Amino acid sequence: MAAGLKTIILLSFVLALGFLLVILSCALFANWLPLLVALTFVFAPLPNALCTRCAGQDDFSADYNSAYVDFGNWLTSGTVVMGFALPITLAHAGVIHETAGLMSIVGGALVYGTILTYSGFFSDSGDDLF
Structure with a gap:
């Protein structure tokens, strides 16, 4: 499947929407702890990428x-x-609002899904998907 300009535009829109949800979950409720979720989803593909390079x-x-x-x-x-x-644990403990936890989960899932989709479309071989 060939990835073109429309794919890049769609992926960038979804990535921006994911980061928007995570930042809004922090800003609307004046608590910046849900931003940790975005960091975990951004760094999640790194172990696969590094360990795939070591394998062989x-x-x-x-x-x-x-x-x-x-x-x-x-x-x-x-x-x-x-x-x-x-975010589920932080919301259960009362550290963040439940809506902020839900928004950060959805935003983080969009960010991680965008990273997976990008690596699937633009990888050299078809089986390098994380």
Whole structure:
């Protein structure tokens, strides 16, 4: 599937909408803790990207070494779960408003989904999707 200018424009719109929701969840309720959710979703694909670079053939074995990829998937899944659990926990504890927690979850999911979609459309091979 060829990605063109319309894809880039749509992805940038969705990314801007995600960041807008996260910033509004902070600004409307005068509490900037939900901004941590955006950071977790932005940094979530990094373990997969780094561990995929480390995986591959090594000097001792001609087989594919997937331990690095599995570890990267584990770290990424933990970071994504933390991105959803952090605002729920903060809202349950009364540190942030429930609406702010919901807005930050939706905004963070849009940011992470945009990163995944971008890497899927613009990767060199078809199976590099995080």
